[in-house]
């Protein structure tokens with residue numbers, strides 16, 4: 263049923279009244295004020311790109327050859343964060359689940375933080391800047407620490423201090439090694455490899471639980487390996503979900519983050535920091551065999 | 564705003580002005596005179612299909628460079644630049660595993676400005692990924708995703724994905740070792756997904772290995788499929804900015 267003209271007029275005038283009145287004296291004309299800025303930005307950028315293109319040639323390596331795998335093989339730089347994650351958890355998690363969930367979470371930001379607080383101005387809420395810094399610091403340092411742990415750097419540092427020498431000969435007499443009782447803490451894999459798991463935990467037959475064949479997909483033979491599951495899936499997932507939650511909780515308790523916008527700034531800044539840190543590590547610190555160490559992307563040939 | 568459109572006494576300049584901006588040719592193209600009066604300035608924006616992306620007036624804070632750093636606009640500008648250089652590159656490039664690499668080599672050595680076009684295309688592609696990511700951060704930190712702009716943020720996330728895919732599909736085309744293995748590593752990530760991963764990877768690559776089928780698919784997506792999709796979503800993106808009342812403002 264169409265509304266009566268009267269009702270319609272009422273509704274629309276209410277809408278007009280509800281909208282903030284446009285302050286004409288606060289407004290500028292798009293021509294020339296905006297159009298000229300756009301024009302100048304376009305000119306400057308064109309110059310920048312032409313200069314860059316004249317000075318730096320794009321790489322072109324040897325002809326593609328499926329028989330020769332370069333070492334390292336790397337994805338494009340904006341995916342190196344995922345490739346870095348790949349080294350620390352189950353490939354399905356790093357390559358598909360994490361990016362999918364991250365994109366959905368990114369898209370959901372406005373539906374979570376739907377207040378009008380801090381709208382239309384740079385970091386205008388009272389705690390915006392501190393929260394950005396906290397998120398960025400925790401995200402980047404936390405990521406680095408996790409990578410260092412998984413790469414057993416703490417073991418290296420312990421042996422360095424214990425022996426008073428970096429990379430001391432581990433075969434030599436009187437070498438102080440990382441304590442055996444703590445072998446399971448050599449890195450994440452330590453939990454899987456350095457603990458005497460009973461045999462049955464390595465193959466828990468779940469057999470026909472998932473009848474994917476009924477849907478026309480390949481059949482999945484689930485042979486559950488509990489230690490591998492812990493190391494490749496359970497711990498990474500809980501780390502990736504748990505640490506941000508703990509961060510929000512602590513900052514909330516400290517009274518720094520109060521509103522949804524506050525928590526959003528904290529989490530988004532943390533996410534960006536993690537993203538950048540993973541990208542930098544994946545780009546500049548993964549060389550041959552993807553071993554952690556300095557690596558220059560321009561070192562081809 | 565009571566500026567009259569013509570001064571009282573006609574000087575030489577006025578006559579020249581009229582000769583240029585009031586003749587039938589100019590009027591047939593632009594409808595309004597040279598935008599030197601507020602009325603003509605607004606008409607210039609409102610009657611031009613390209614400038615009509617903009618409103619005729621905007622709030623003074625949005626003209627400040629530091630509000631947007633022009634990042635969204637630059638993303639769009641790079642998209643346009645990539646389209647132009649991309650079309651030029653297409654003149655010389657055949658997406659065949661037997662020819663692609665040689666075509667790129669020829670482009671670099673035999674084609675006048677070929678190397679320059681390739682370099683510009685590649686730098687703009689990297690630049691666009693960077694600009695879009697930074698634009699997203701700008702929008703976030705200015706709180707510009709808040710109601711009524713929620714959905715435009717979602718459109719933005721789709722644009723981000725399309726930008727990454729555009730760059731990723733382009734990566735394979737030179738058919739060198741970098742291209743082949745980057746795409747092999749990338750598509751293997753897709754393949755690692757449970758259940759649908761391997762079928763998806765197979766469709767993407769068109770086989771078990773990155774080969775001619777993959778090159779054909781990536782090429783088609785890169786030069787027509789994804790740019791069209793991106794153009795559609797950009798249209799929606801820009802339209803929604805206008806519909807949502809321009810850029811966001813503190814309430």
Ligand code: HEM
Pocket residue numbers: 631633634635636637638639642695698699701702705707708712715716717718719720722723726797800804809810811
């Ligand atoms: C190809 C990619 C994109 C292009 C060409 C583009 C273009 C633009 C342009 C020209 C503007 C006007 C203001 C400005 O320049 O900042 C804008 C605003 C906006 N963009 Fe994008 N954008 C893209 C991607 C994104 C992404 C990834 C997001 C977020 C996830 C996003 C969300 C928004 C929102 C919410 C606005 C409104 C901002 C406001 O009201 O202040 N866009 N976009």
